[in-house]
Amino acid sequence: MTAPKSLQDTLFDTAVIAGVGLIGGSLALGLRQRGLARKIIGYDASFDALQEAEALGVVHEIKTKPGEWLRDADLVVLAVPVRVLIPLARELAPFLNPSALVTDVGSVKSSIASEMEGLGVRNFVAGHPMAGSERGGVSHARAALLENAVWVLAPTDQTPLTALSRVRTLVEELGAAPVVMPPDAHDSLVATVSHLPYLASLALTHMVARDERLSLLAAGGFRDLTRVASGDPRMSRDMVVENKAALRDALSRFRRQLERLEADLDDPEELLAAAQEGKRTRDSLPVVKRSLLPQKHDLVVAMPDQPNQIGLVTQALGAQHVNIKDIEVLAIREDGGALRLGLESEEAVTQAADILTREGFEVRSRR
Ligand SMILES: NC(=O)c1ccc[n+]([C@@H]2O[C@H](COP(=O)([O-])OP(=O)(O)OC[C@H]3O[C@@H](n4cnc5c(N)ncnc54)[C@H](O)[C@@H]3O)[C@@H](O)[C@H]2O)c1
Numbered sequence: 001m002t003a004p005k006s007l008q009d010t011l012f013d014t015a016v017i018a019g020v021g022l023i024g025g026s027l028a029l030g031l032r033q034r035g036l037a038r039k040i041i042g043y044d045a046s047f048d049a050l051q052e053a054e055a056l057g058v059v060h061e062i063k064t065k066p067g068e069w070l071r072d073a074d075l076v077v078l079a080v081p082v083r084v085l086i087p088l089a090r091e092l093a094p095f096l097n098p099s100a101l102v103t104d105v106g107s108v109k110s111s112i113a114s115e116m117e118g119l120g121v122r123n124f125v126a127g128h129p130m131a132g133s134e135r136g137g138v139s140h141a142r143a144a145l146l147e148n149a150v151w152v153l154a155p156t157d158q159t160p161l162t163a164l165s166r167v168r169t170l171v172e173e174l175g176a177a178p179v180v181m182p183p184d185a186h187d188s189l190v191a192t193v194s195h196l197p198y199l200a201s202l203a204l205t206h207m208v209a210r211d212e213r214l215s216l217l218a219a220g221g222f223r224d225l226t227r228v229a230s231g232d233p234r235m236s237r238d239m240v241v242e243n244k245a246a247l248r249d250a251l252s253r254f255r256r257q258l259e260r261l262e263a264d265l266d267d268p269e270e271l272l273a274a275a276q277e278g279k280r281t282r283d284s285l286p287v288v289k290r291s292l293l294p295q296k297h298d299l300v301v302a303m304p305d306q307p308n309q310i311g312l313v314t315q316a317l318g319a320q321h322v323n324i325k326d327i328e329v330l331a332i333r334e335d336g337g338a339l340r341l342g343l344e345s346e347e348a349v350t351q352a353a354d355i356l357t358r359e360g361f362e363v364r365s366r367r
């Protein structure tokens, strides 16, 4: 992480995060931890969410109604579910300072981009961090969620270049990677890589519903493929409905893929070629490193479903002076699962693997 800036160097004086949930909260934490705003105000329709955000130190102040206080804001981020983005923009627009930089994090871009133009919010740049989780709410927010994420910025012909450049700087300062494209191009791409996978996860989960034998046998493959089905149903429903034109196109391409694969069942050579292409593509997806470590050496330790297993791992390594730089619980299996340990070097990985194997743990290094 870059060193926090001194107060004189902050990018923004007063940032307003409208919607202090998973993404708004993570962004607020990023602003705070990196010293990018002097003051962060949380605005939300839920008083509980606001209180929680304040108690967790995500925001400095909370507001429950739009008003004159908004004029002090030089950064306003709309981070509410897609269905309420436009109503929220209409509520806030009359109070915004004309020079404020305004952006959003919604999953669909065309409608909000044109609405903001209609509302006369000049310095608006539509945005979408390509990172998240199926677990919503501020209690799951963390700055690292957005670090290293590709963050789409979707200006229109009307977007001032200065606003685009300011929001690009913001995204970079948050440790993410801005990628600029028009709103309709964004919507068409996310239909394939985000909204279609969501519908596919629903189709797959529906196939195991009401048959306990199927749920019993559902292992890592099924769980990995269907994780996003655990997201907030209403929010996800709204996201896909908002992008239905592009999604229909992605769905028809998906159906053609399934039909081709079904036909290939009678042609094992073709199916092998499809499998090899799938492996090449999946293996070459860029690795997004969520850790704050510049370089990681990972060891994955299987966790038996018994008390104090994490304690045993950390104590065994601590006793031999192996420094754990990063630790993550992987929900691979719900009864047990695994721990990912980020260590300092390959030598530390080998040493830790030896120690933990002697202690009876099953380990594997990631690379
Ligand atoms: N969850 C993800 O993985 C993800 C990733 C990228 C972008 N997004 C987008 O980010 C936005 C927020 O998603 P999230 O996952 O943080 O959701 P969330 O449910 O965690 O948070 C949304 C917050 O908005 C508040 N809210 C709802 N209606 C409101 C209104 N009318 N006025 C003010 N506040 C209101 C809620 O009380 C809640 O605190 C969505 O548009 C979503 O499409 C989500």
Ligand SMILES: O=C(O)C(=O)C[C@]1(C(=O)O)C=C[C@@H](O)C=C1
Residues within 6 Å of the ligand: 106, 107, 129, 130, 131, 132, 133, 134, 193, 194, 195, 228
């Ligand atoms: O759950 C995750 O890991 C996500 O990144 C969620 C995800 C996605 O589909 O990839 C979901 C919706 C958002 O608009 C962006 C990201």
